[in-house]
Amino acid sequence: MxxxxxxxxxxxxxxxxxxxxxxxxxxxxxxxxxxxxxxxxxxxxxxxxxxxxSSKEEIYLTLLKQSVYLSFQKLREAIQSKETAKEKLKHVFDIYSNLDFTKKSIQNHRVQIEFWIIASRNDNLIDHMKTHAKVFHDFLIEIIEEGQKKSEFSKDIKSADVSEIFWAITDGLFLHMLVEKDEFPMKRLYQTAGKMILKYLEK
Known part of the structure; x- marks a missing residue:
């Protein structure tokens, strides 16, 4: 036996x-x-x-799910001590602008962006990618709407639009960082984007 x-x-x-x-x-x-x-x-x-x-696709989707879960948990834990929605949102911006871009993390971002492009041609894959992306979109929407309820942010602004813009900026900056590497001022540009979004929300 x-x-x-x-x-x-x-x-x-x-x-x-x-x-x-x-x-x-x-x-x-x-x-x-x-x-x-x-x-x-x-x-x-x-x-x-x-x-x-069962396939290369399945092992990638497992990696994606694992990465999303760990990243989301870290974000949730990071803002727990923040009292206002503005503090929470600013802290999220600070986390991303201060990421330590090691060789390993840069490789991970490269794989993720490449897979997004591949998934755009495959309805089954894109559904998976949208499901995982929704976790982060909803997370940001939750913070923005908390700020709107407490009159920290303008109630006329669509929280979903701001969330989409934030993550689009994030992906775009990561892509440019992968191309330009050490020459790309990732931290400065991310901080600038964060300030712009906060100013827009507070109108």
Whole structure:
């Protein structure tokens, strides 16, 4: 009889495959990287891969879900001590403008932007991307509407529009940062964008 494999062991192997997939996507790009690349990087067999994931698409979507959950939890925790909606929103801007862009984080952003472009041609994938993006959009809408209820922000402004603008600016700045790298003044531009949005909300 084969020895029983513990849930902890299986989860470790699953996480090893996820780490290998991200490394391969970052190095070669999502479209170019193959399941064989992921398997080779992980040191596991192809059969083992299919015990955990059915496709390259599934492993990417799992990475995306994991990343969204962790990022969202950090944002939620970061604003808990802030009393006003303005303080919460400003703190969100500060978090993004002060991100430490290590080689690993830059690679992660590159993979995510690449996958957005790929997903735009695939209705199934774009539905997944929209679902994950909605988590962040709703988070910002919640803060803005709290500020409107407390008369911190103008009630005439559409909170959903401001949220869309904020995340569009975020994605755009990340894209330019990936192209221009160290020459791109990410922090200064993000701080400027934050000030502009806050000023608009307070009209």
């Amino acid at each position: 084969a020895p029983k494999v513990s849930e902890e062991y299986k989860e470790k192997k699953r996480q090893d495959l996820l780490k290998s997939a991200m490394a391969c996507f970052a190095e070669k790009g999502y479209q170019t990287a193959t399941i064989d690349d992921i398997v080779t990087h992980s040191g596991m067999s192809k059969g083992a891969f299919y015990n955990y994931f």
